[in-house]
Amino acid sequence: MNDFDVTNLTCPIPISxxxxxxxxxxxxxxxxxxxxxxxxxxxxxNPILEQKHDASVLEPGKGKLAMTTDSYVIHPLFFPGGDIxxxxxxxxxxxxxMCGAKPLYLSAGFILEEGLPxxxxxxxxxxxAQAAKNAGVQIVTGDTKVVNKGKGDGIFINTAGIGVIExxxxxxxxxxxxxxxxxxxxxxxxxxxxxxxxxxxxxFESMITSDSAPVNAIVEKLIASDIDIHCxxxxxxxxxxxxxxxxxxxxxxxxxxxxxxxxVHEDVRGACEILGLDPMYVANEGRFxxxxxxxxxDKVIQIMREYSDAEEVVCIGKVSLDKKGQVTLKTSxxxxxxxxxxxxxxxxxxx
Amino acid sequence: MNDFDVTNLTCPIPISxxxxxxxxxxxxxxxxxxxxxxxxxxxxxNPILEQKHDASVLEPGKGKLAMTTDSYVIHPLFFPGGDIxxxxxxxxxxxxxMCGAKPLYLSAGFILEEGLPxxxxxxxxxxxAQAAKNAGVQIVTGDTKVVNKGKGDGIFINTAGIGVIExxxxxxxxxxxxxxxxxxxxxxxxxxxxxxxxxxxxxFESMITSDSAPVNAIVEKLIASDIDIHCxxxxxxxxxxxxxxxxxxxxxxxxxxxxxxxxVHEDVRGACEILGLDPMYVANEGRFxxxxxxxxxDKVIQIMREYSDAEEVVCIGKVSLDKKGQVTLKTSxxxxxxxxxxxxxxxxxxx
Numbered sequence: 001m002n003d004f005d006v007t008n009l010t011c012p013i014p015i016s017x018x019x020x021x022x023x024x025x026x027x028x029x030x031x032x033x034x035x036x037x038x039x040x041x042x043x044x045x046n047p048i049l050e051q052k053h054d055a056s057v058l059e060p061g062k063g064k065l066a067m068t069t070d071s072y073v074i075h076p077l078f079f080p081g082g083d084i085x086x087x088x089x090x091x092x093x094x095x096x097x098m099c100g101a102k103p104l105y106l107s108a109g110f111i112l113e114e115g116l117p118x119x120x121x122x123x124x125x126x127x128x129a130q131a132a133k134n135a136g137v138q139i140v141t142g143d144t145k146v147v148n149k150g151k152g153d154g155i156f157i158n159t160a161g162i163g164v165i166e167x168x169x170x171x172x173x174x175x176x177x178x179x180x181x182x183x184x185x186x187x188x189x190x191x192x193x194x195x196x197x198x199x200x201x202x203x204f205e206s207m208i209t210s211d212s213a214p215v216n217a218i219v220e221k222l223i224a225s226d227i228d229i230h231c232x233x234x235x236x237x238x239x240x241x242x243x244x245x246x247x248x249x250x251x252x253x254x255x256x257x258x259x260x261x262x263x264v265h266e267d268v269r270g271a272c273e274i275l276g277l278d279p280m281y282v283a284n285e286g287r288f289x290x291x292x293x294x295x296x297x298d299k300v301i302q303i304m305r306e307y308s309d310a311e312e313v314v315c316i317g318k319v320s321l322d323k324k325g326q327v328t329l330k331t332s333x334x335x336x337x338x339x340x341x342x343x344x345x346x347x348x349x350x351x
Numbered sequence: 352m353n354d355f356d357v358t359n360l361t362c363p364i365p366i367s368x369x370x371x372x373x374x375x376x377x378x379x380x381x382x383x384x385x386x387x388x389x390x391x392x393x394x395x396x397n398p399i400l401e402q403k404h405d406a407s408v409l410e411p412g413k414g415k416l417a418m419t420t421d422s423y424v425i426h427p428l429f430f431p432g433g434d435i436x437x438x439x440x441x442x443x444x445x446x447x448x449m450c451g452a453k454p455l456y457l458s459a460g461f462i463l464e465e466g467l468p469x470x471x472x473x474x475x476x477x478x479x480a481q482a483a484k485n486a487g488v489q490i491v492t493g494d495t496k497v498v499n500k501g502k503g504d505g506i507f508i509n510t511a512g513i514g515v516i517e518x519x520x521x522x523x524x525x526x527x528x529x530x531x532x533x534x535x536x537x538x539x540x541x542x543x544x545x546x547x548x549x550x551x552x553x554x555f556e557s558m559i560t561s562d563s564a565p566v567n568a569i570v571e572k573l574i575a576s577d578i579d580i581h582c583x584x585x586x587x588x589x590x591x592x593x594x595x596x597x598x599x600x601x602x603x604x605x606x607x608x609x610x611x612x613x614x615v616h617e618d619v620r621g622a623c624e625i626l627g628l629d630p631m632y633v634a635n636e637g638r639f640x641x642x643x644x645x646x647x648x649d650k651v652i653q654i655m656r657e658y659s660d661a662e663e664v665v666c667i668g669k670v671s672l673d674k675k676g677q678v679t680l681k682t683s684x685x686x687x688x689x690x691x692x693x694x695x696x697x698x699x700x701x702x
Contacts, residue, residue: 024695026588026699027588027589027693027695027698027699028587028588028589028590028593028634028693029589029593029632029692029693029694029695030693030694031695032589033597033692051523052524052601053450053523053524054419054445054446054447054449054450054584054585055417055418055419055446055449055450055512055514056418056419057415057416057417057450057452057516058415058416058417058418059416060416064408064409064410065408065409065411065416065513066406066407066408066409067406067407067409067456067458067491067492067511067513068406068407068458068492069459069460069494069509069511070494071461071462071494071496071509072496073462075502095405095406096405098405098406099404099405099406101406101408105418107418107419107420107511108420109420109421109422109460109511110422111422111424111462111507141418141419141420142420143420143421143422145422145423145424145507145700145702146699147424147504147507148699148700151426151503151504152502152503152504153498153499153502153503156462156496156498156507158420158422158460158494158509158511160418160420160458160492160509160511161406162416162418162513163406165408172402172404173403173404233405234405237377237378237383238378238379238380238383239379242379246384250403283379341380341381342378342379342381343381347378348378348497349496349499351496
């Protein structure tokens with residue numbers, strides 16, 4: 001499936017020549033050209049990128065477009081289940097998918113810290129290229145800046161994305177309706193805890209792996225199956241809780257969810273307890289909620305369950321108009337409480 | 352022309368509440384929502400952005416699209432003639448204009464360093480909003496990340512841009528032809544020297560002001576005037592020299608230019624001499640070269656001269672096939688020498 005295997009490729013800029021990124025690699029001269037040719041063009045190879053013009057010319061075809069952007073500053077750069085490169089593709093692809101767009105093109109802006117090992121850059125870039133292939137998108141334009149040592153942190157990546165909307169659904173908070181079923185695509189909190197476990201040097205019985213994955217194929221299948229999707233939202237920073245609170249406010253509806261229905265793996269729950277975190281607020285990078293008419297909920301679950309990244313898909317609640325703008329959670333002991341947006345800062349730099 | 356005047360506006364997040372950016376402002380919770388509502392949505396206000404969805408839905412109309420991206424890491428954030436905010440708009444707008452696209456939409460990705468004064472962020476954001484209005488583009492989607500103190504440098508901004516191509520010209524290096532006139536839109540090296548003067552604390556008799564400006568209106572006028580533009584390139588990092596060397600190689604042509612024709616203001620030339628820099632390699636942010644059939648050169652100059660950002664427009668040379676892939680410069684003392692790409696690192700972080 002992939003042309004690249006990050007483990008088998010050596011960096012095309014010999015370590016003996018340039019073991020580390022220099023300020024000159026960002027200064028518009030010979031070294032920057034070498035970096036672009038040997039690292040970026042080599043890994044991202046496609047006819048559009050090879051125009052090598054200030055901007056790339058695209059022909060996305062008919063339909064409305066969707067545009068999104070995200071910067072990625074995750075620390076550490078590599079974690080179980082992914083790295084900043086694959087994350088920078090999945091996150092932006094998923095943002096496009098969430099408004100029902102078919103992701104087509106990504107831009108890639110790198111801010112490198114002087115002294116970054118060239119080999120680290122290469123591994124990240126190859127991982128991005130693999131992730132883009134898997135998600136069916138092309139990286140069509142890019143930019144590299146280098147900042148002085150101590151003024152950055154290894155690699156920051158920005159990806160902006162363009163997708164086409166080839167259907168007539170209006171997928172947005174305003175389309176959420178009373179009675180809608182709320183479908184969650186899988187277990188939660190794995191991405192945040194995978195990163196925290198590495199960062200804090202925690203050792204658990206099993207290694208927690210990030211859920212980082214592209215979800216565009218799942219969304220495209222739902223649309224092709226005539227599911228009347230009202231709204232979707234991926235559950236990144238702030239977790240499922242913050243996403244639902246935002247949607248309840250935007251749509252001015254009451255979101256009712258049940259704690260028992262929300263899948264959290266045992267190892268993830270344990271890690272959250274050790275760190276004093278609530279999994280409802282921990283970031284995911286391959287999970288989303290989908291609001292659909294109640295009558296289509298079973299069909300949605302049936303379709304999504306076919307995908308390995310949505311095996312644990314489940315209906316976690318429904319929409320009413322009782323307490324507009326609020327999210328309530330029926331706890332496992334039978335009580336009901338309000339869910340708030342994350343108030344402080346829980347996990348910095350997990351994306 | 353502008354709704355905003357940066358000098359008259361106070362930051363909408365009271366200094367008494369949050370004088371500085373906190374890590375929590377990037378964590379997906381209440382503070383991030385406040386930052387988005389009070390700073391970004393307030394300044395960038397437009398119907399598309401107010402969808403507040405993961406991605407924004409656009410209807411750019413017919414025609415091919417152009418896409419580009421640039422990250423901005425300039426130090427210092429404010430300089431005579433601009434700041435990182437206006438620069439982040441001009442740079443990306445100009446990249447789109449260089450392939451003949453009409454810039455329409457920008458994304459804005461912010462990487463903030465913990466501790467950044469909130470008021471500094473506000474000034475930059477308002478400046479971006481003003482620059483976007485002046486250039487006729489909308490900021491339609493955005494993202495904010497906060498990194499720990501000492502892991503960034505105040506503000507880094509990424510802007511990606513989308514434009515439409517509404518003509519049938521093929522504006523690209525491959526379209527450059529023997530005999531083409533090379534038109535330079537104005538005097539060079541002012542942006543780089545304006546930034547260096549501030550950074551190095553140099554005092555000159557007059558203040559050197561950056562040439563940072565959007566050039567899309569000029570380009571649109573040329574196209575509307577039936578100029579058969581073969582290629583354009585803006586003269587950012589690496590300056591006019593690096594841009595021409597890249598084009599000579601890409602197009603496999605011989606570019607002949609005359610040193611005497613290239614306008615360099617006296618104060619800029621003096622500053623370059625003090626710092627030991629060659630103005631040919633110093634960055635510009637509102638200058639470009641334009642390759643057109645020789646017979647249209649006078650018309651191009653006549654059109655461009657009407658714009659205050661191109662008052663000093665001049666023909667600096669022509670294209671031949673004598674020494675393919677090379678740039679030669681006829682010096683002011685009558686000798687001819689080859690021009691190379693910038694080999695080391697001249698001015699870091701000037702964009």
